[in-house]
Amino acid sequence: MSLQRVDLTTALRPSLLPDETLLFVQDAVGLYxxxxxxxxxxxxxxxxxxxxxCYVDNEEPRKNSVAVALKDAxxxxxxxxxxxxxxxxxxxxxxxxxxxxxxNSSPLxxxxxxxxxxxxxxxxxxxxxxxxxxxxxxxxxxxxxNFDFALVNANxxxxxxxxxxxxxxxxxxxxxxxxxxxxxxxxxATSEPVQPAQTLPESYTRSDTDGDGDRDEGSASPVxxxxxxxxxxxxxxxxxxxxxxxICGASLVSSSVxxxxxxxxxxxxxxxxxxxxxxxxxxxxxxxxxxKFSFRAGxxxxxxxxLKGAMxxxxxxxxxxxxxxxxxxxxxxxxxxxxxxxxEEPQKSPEQKKVVGIAGLERRGVDMRKNxxxxxxxxxxxxxxxxxxxxxxxxxxxxxxxxxxxxxxxAAGAEANAVLSESATxxxxxxxxxxxAGTGSAAESLYLSELARNLAEFLxxxxxxxxxxxxxxxxxxxxxxxxxxxxxxxxxxxxxxFEKAAGLWERLKLPVRLRRFRSGxxxxxxxxxxxxxxxxxxxxxxxxxxxxxxGGYVENLESHWEIELFxxxxxxxEAAEKFGWSVGVASEELEMAEERGALCRDEGVEGxxxxxxxxxxxxxxxxxxxxxxxxxxxxxxxxxxxxxx
Amino acid sequence: MTTPSSRPSPAEQPFTFPREYHFPPFFTRxxxxxxxxxQCQKWSKLILDYCRAKRIWRLSLVDAIDxxxxxxxxxxxxxSLADAREIIDVMKTKEGRAEWVSKDKNVAxxxxxxxxxxxxxxxxxxxxxxxxxxxxxxxxxxxxxxxASQEFHGMDTEIxxxxxxxxxxxxxxxxxxxxxxxxxxxx
Numbered sequence: 001m002s003l004q005r006v007d008l009t010t011a012l013r014p015s016l017l018p019d020e021t022l023l024f025v026q027d028a029v030g031l032y033x034x035x036x037x038x039x040x041x042x043x044x045x046x047x048x049x050x051x052x053x054c055y056v057d058n059e060e061p062r063k064n065s066v067a068v069a070l071k072d073a074x075x076x077x078x079x080x081x082x083x084x085x086x087x088x089x090x091x092x093x094x095x096x097x098x099x100x101x102x103x104n105s106s107p108l109x110x111x112x113x114x115x116x117x118x119x120x121x122x123x124x125x126x127x128x129x130x131x132x133x134x135x136x137x138x139x140x141x142x143x144x145x146n147f148d149f150a151l152v153n154a155n156x157x158x159x160x161x162x163x164x165x166x167x168x169x170x171x172x173x174x175x176x177x178x179x180x181x182x183x184x185x186x187x188x189a190t191s192e193p194v195q196p197a198q199t200l201p202e203s204y205t206r207s208d209t210d211g212d213g214d215r216d217e218g219s220a221s222p223v224x225x226x227x228x229x230x231x232x233x234x235x236x237x238x239x240x241x242x243x244x245x246x247i248c249g250a251s252l253v254s255s256s257v258x259x260x261x262x263x264x265x266x267x268x269x270x271x272x273x274x275x276x277x278x279x280x281x282x283x284x285x286x287x288x289x290x291x292k293f294s295f296r297a298g299x300x301x302x303x304x305x306x307l308k309g310a311m312x313x314x315x316x317x318x319x320x321x322x323x324x325x326x327x328x329x330x331x332x333x334x335x336x337x338x339x340x341x342x343x344e345e346p347q348k349s350p351e352q353k354k355v356v357g358i359a360g361l362e363r364r365g366v367d368m369r370k371n372x373x374x375x376x377x378x379x380x381x382x383x384x385x386x387x388x389x390x391x392x393x394x395x396x397x398x399x400x401x402x403x404x405x406x407x408x409x410x411a412a413g414a415e416a417n418a419v420l421s422e423s424a425t426x427x428x429x430x431x432x433x434x435x436x437a438g439t440g441s442a443a444e445s446l447y448l449s450e451l452a453r454n455l456a457e458f459l460x461x462x463x464x465x466x467x468x469x470x471x472x473x474x475x476x477x478x479x480x481x482x483x484x485x486x487x488x489x490x491x492x493x494x495x496x497x498f499e500k501a502a503g504l505w506e507r508l509k510l511p512v513r514l515r516r517f518r519s520g521x522x523x524x525x526x527x528x529x530x531x532x533x534x535x536x537x538x539x540x541x542x543x544x545x546x547x548x549x550x551g552g553y554v555e556n557l558e559s560h561w562e563i564e565l566f567x568x569x570x571x572x573x574e575a576a577e578k579f580g581w582s583v584g585v586a587s588e589e590l591e592m593a594e595e596r597g598a599l600c601r602d603e604g605v606e607g608x609x610x611x612x613x614x615x616x617x618x619x620x621x622x623x624x625x626x627x628x629x630x631x632x633x634x635x636x637x638x639x640x641x642x643x644x645x
Numbered sequence: 646m647t648t649p650s651s652r653p654s655p656a657e658q659p660f661t662f663p664r665e666y667h668f669p670p671f672f673t674r675x676x677x678x679x680x681x682x683x684q685c686q687k688w689s690k691l692i693l694d695y696c697r698a699k700r701i702w703r704l705s706l707v708d709a710i711d712x713x714x715x716x717x718x719x720x721x722x723x724x725s726l727a728d729a730r731e732i733i734d735v736m737k738t739k740e741g742r743a744e745w746v747s748k749d750k751n752v753a754x755x756x757x758x759x760x761x762x763x764x765x766x767x768x769x770x771x772x773x774x775x776x777x778x779x780x781x782x783x784x785x786x787x788x789x790x791x792x793a794s795q796e797f798h799g800m801d802t803e804i805x806x807x808x809x810x811x812x813x814x815x816x817x818x819x820x821x822x823x824x825x826x827x828x829x830x831x832x
Contacts, residue, residue, distance in 0.1 A: 566668050597679050602670035604722065611670045616683040 006054050006067035009457050012510070013450075014047050014054040014067060019315060023306045024048040027446045028297035031055050031066070032081065033290075040064040046293050048306055050315040053293065068291050070310055081292040082304050130180030132173045133241050139163035140241050143177045449508060451493065451501035456510040458483060459524065467512070471580030472529050473589075476502060476514065476522035478582070517588040518595065534589055535598045541578060542567050542599075542612045569602045569609025660698045660713075663691060672722035674731070685735045688724075692732070693742060697757040702801035703746065704755045706730060746803070754804055763797060763804065764811035768818075770795055771831045780830045782822075783809075 007015045016022065025048070031041035041064050044057040050070075057064035130143035141162050160167045228237035231245035244251050295303065459467045459479070466482060467474060476499065484492045493501075502514045502524065511527050546567040570578075572587035581589065590610045593599040600613040665671045665687050675681040695714050696704060706729050709715060716723035724732075733753050736743040741759055746752040758766065767786070771777060774791075786792060787800045797805075809829055812818035822828045 565664070569669060594675075594677055594680075597677055600670040600675050600677070600680050601673050602722075603673040604669065609669070611668070613680060614668050615665065615671065615675065615687065616680050 004067050004069065006052075006056070006065045008056065008061055008065060009453075012056060012061040012508070013453050013457065014049065014052070014056060014065070016049060017051060020049050020051045021315075022047060022049050023310060024299075024303050025446065025450050026295060026297070026299035026303055027449070028295070029055065030294040030296060032292035032294060041066065046295075046303065048303055048310065050310050050313065053291075053307065055293070070307075070314075081294045082300055082307065083290050083292045085290040130177050131241075132168055132176035134161040134164060134166065134168060135172065136166045137161060137164040138241060138243070140239060141168070143173060143180065448497060448501045449504055451497060452504040452508055452510065455479070455483065455498075455501060456505060456508075456512050458486070459512050460526075467524070467526060469580075470582065471585075473523050473525045473581060473585050475582065475585060476524055479524050517592065519588065519591075521584065521588055523585060523588070531592060531596065535593045535596060537579070538575070538590070538593050539598060539612060541575075542570065545570070566614055567612055569611045571607060571609055575610075660695055663687070663694075666691065666717060667720065669720050669722050672717065672720070672724050674725075674728045685732055685739075688732045689736045689740060689742060692736070692755065693757040696755045700799060701755060702799075702804055703752055704733075704743075705752045706733070707751050754801065756804070758796075760804065760807035760811050763800070763808035764815065766795075766797055767808060768812060768815075768831075770797075777831055780828050782826070782828045786829065 009015045024046075026046045027044075029044055029046040031038045031044070040060070041055055041057055043059065044055050044061075044065070047054040047056060052067045052069050054067040055065060131140040132143055133140055139161055141159075144159055158167055158170060158173055229240040229242070230237055231248060231250055233250040234245060234248040236245055236247040238246050293300075293303070466479070470478070479502075480493070480495060480498050483498075487493075499522070502522070505512050505514055513525055513527050515523050515525055517523065546565075570590075572583055572590055575581065575590055576583045576586035579586065579589075590599060594601055594610065594613075597616055598613055599610045600615050602609045602611055671684065671687070675684050692704070692714065695701070706726060710724070710726050710729055715729055730750050733743050733745070733750070737745070737753075742756045744754045744756070746754060756762075770792075781789075783802065783805060787798060787802070787805055792798045797808075800808075809818055809820050812831075813820060817832055819830045819832070820827060821830070
């Protein structure tokens with residue numbers, strides 16, 4: 001399978017599919033394809049979602065970001081790198097097969113690969129070679145053919161080691177079986193760096209005649225069927241699982257372990273011996289056997305854990321699954337409850353229709369409460385069920401929240417509340433401290449940058465139009481309130497984190513910016529909206545007022561000619577109404593324009609009005625004005641005539 | 646008074662205010678430094694022009710603040726006393742066109758011509774009218790019918806003293822006599 005391009009949101013995060021949830025984020029991640037470093041993908045964020053593992057590049061996110069669909073991922077192993085092995089394209093029905101039926105096509109060998117001279121090439125094997133290594137005597141035992149790791153549990157009987165007779169731990173056999181099923185090496189901890197050598201021979205091509213998987217494996221000697229490993233000292237052909245030569249005792253470790261695995265833990269990336277490849281394999285034709293996420297700043301453990309969780313849950317299968325059957329119909333002990341539990345649903349039983357009036361309303365209320373009780377009770381029965389009914393619970397929680405909101409808020413707040421509760425459902429506001437690995441400053445800064453992206457998405461989302469509703473500018477405090485309310489009262493963001501995250505927009509090249517007015521007021525604006533644009537629009541507006549004087553203010557004036565000449569002053573209130581700003585923002589913008597010299601103030605008994613600045617350079621601008629438009633020149637002449645009297 | 650009655654007194658002639666006088670923000674102290682500088686310049690010019698037209702030598706702010714100079718009644722806008730003082734201060738320090746008579750900053754001498762300029766004007770007049778080596782009293786100089794057509798007619802005595810001092814320094818005049826009976830001899 002190949003990598004896919006990933007669609008990014010405005011905040012340069014992967015845009016999620018329906019039902020997809022973000023599980024984990026880690027920064028300072030590099031990407032390998034097979035053993036090859038992808039040079040363009042060496043510094044970025046890894047986003048793990050329930051459906052995909054995404055890499056988003058820091059430098060050129062639009063160009064060099066890729067995703068791996070988890071349904072294509074075969075198996076993974078954990079080290080400082082997390083490797084995702086792709087299932088071969090042929091096998092798409094099941095995620096992982098039983099080991100006895102684990103026929104795999106061998107990965108296409110790369111001709112350009114600089115292969116370590118001592119690592120044995122994959123050789124064709126006639127027999128099923130799912131083997132497990134006895135932890136006592138290191139003997140390679142075959143995994144029984146009826147061993148299906150998808151079904152086993154702690155009680156499954158396991159055959160003892162053929163050499164020493166000690167029963168193996170279940171985990172070990174399981175690992176061996178799974179690795180065989182994936183046709184690739186099994187999870188290797190860094191503490192056991194020798195094991196890649198032993199598992200290397202397990203990738204091979206199996207002939208199709210063996211595909212039935214009924215063959216009895218019990219008596220087959222695994223040693224004879226696997227590739228051997230030549231001792232560099234005495235040339236004896238050892239079993240590949242041995243740590244040292246059977247004859248001379250020479251260590252087989254150093255030569256057999258691929259060097260790049262040993263180098264993984266080091267942070268000097270320039271010295272990494274991993275070969276590079278020139279381009280991303282995203283064109284679809286290129287078959288990649290595995291993708292490695294290299295974690296340079298930690299976080300791989302949690303990533304791996306959550307990845308495993310996501311692979312077990314397999315949420316992508318649920319995409320078209322039918323909704324969970326309503327559990328409330330299943331309680332036979334409480335007949336009335338089960339009858340009326342579906343009160344919210346369109347179908348109504350005939351008995352219900354008979355109850356009318358206040359009694360009916362009360363009855364409905366009781367029914368709904370019972371229904372809710374049932375739903376919640378079922379959800380908390382165990383964690384699996386909670387996962388299953390998560391959607392329902394969330395919807396319920398939100399309906400509670402919206403009820404609370406409408407009860408608390410006045411008439412003015414009702415609309416806002418509706419929007420808020422709507423948006424709470426629509427958004428995956430999921431960046432939480434919980435999602436990020438570890439503690440300390442690294443995790444903190446990652447949290448902040450993710451929060452910044454989250455905020456940018458929240459602001460620029462056209463469907464919500466948070467910023468647009470506020471006239472393209474809103475104070476940070478307002479945003480904080482809206483954002484936290486949209487989170488539905490959980491995982492609230494602290495004001496300090498919020499301000500820090502907002503401060504990161506500039507650096508992350510996000511499409512919103514934080515502005516500090518002279519008074520210290522912090523506002524949020526779209527990046528493209530600058531002071532110059534604000535001033536230009538203010539002046540345009542003021543110039544429009546020359547020809548169209550309105551309002552009682554003008555009527556008080558004795559002479560009208562200077563209104564045609566000077567226009568008229570505007571208050572912050574008027575500006576707020578005109579541009580859809582809040583009054584605070586409007587007065588700040590007007591003061592900003594005053595500070596730039598575009599406007600001047602007029603403090604009267606009714607408050608401060610702002611005028612186009614005729615005090616500075618009035619003569620020049622008047623001449624320009626007069627020459628540009630005949631109407632204003634005539635008004636200037638009229639003014640002169642008025643003076644001449 | 647020896648002012649010819651055929652001509653109306655300059656104080657009675659209507660003063661033509663400049664356009665900014667009808668611009669409401671003109672009466673508010675601007676916060677922007679550049680705007681304020683321009684505003685001060687315009688006010689300074691307005692005050693000097695007004696005082697020249699009305700032949701005002703001493704501007705009493707407390708009285709003038711209620712006059713048409715600082716109060717545009719049609720706009721219902723007026724300059725506050727503090728702002729007016731500030732503008733006079735700027736006129737004094739930046740342009741040397743005004744001077745406080747007392748420390749309480751209520752009355753200012755307004756120099757639509759400063760003492761040096763007045764000294765030149767008076768010297769030129771003496772020259773034109775061939776009055777060198779004659780002795781004139783200060784009263785004659787400012788209130789006499791000979792000077793009625795001159796710009797310095799009716800000049801404030803304090804400004805006159807300063808102007809004559811300039812002439813004395815230049816070596817063109819000599820002032821003598823006691824307080825009220827001062828005379829000046831031009832060379």
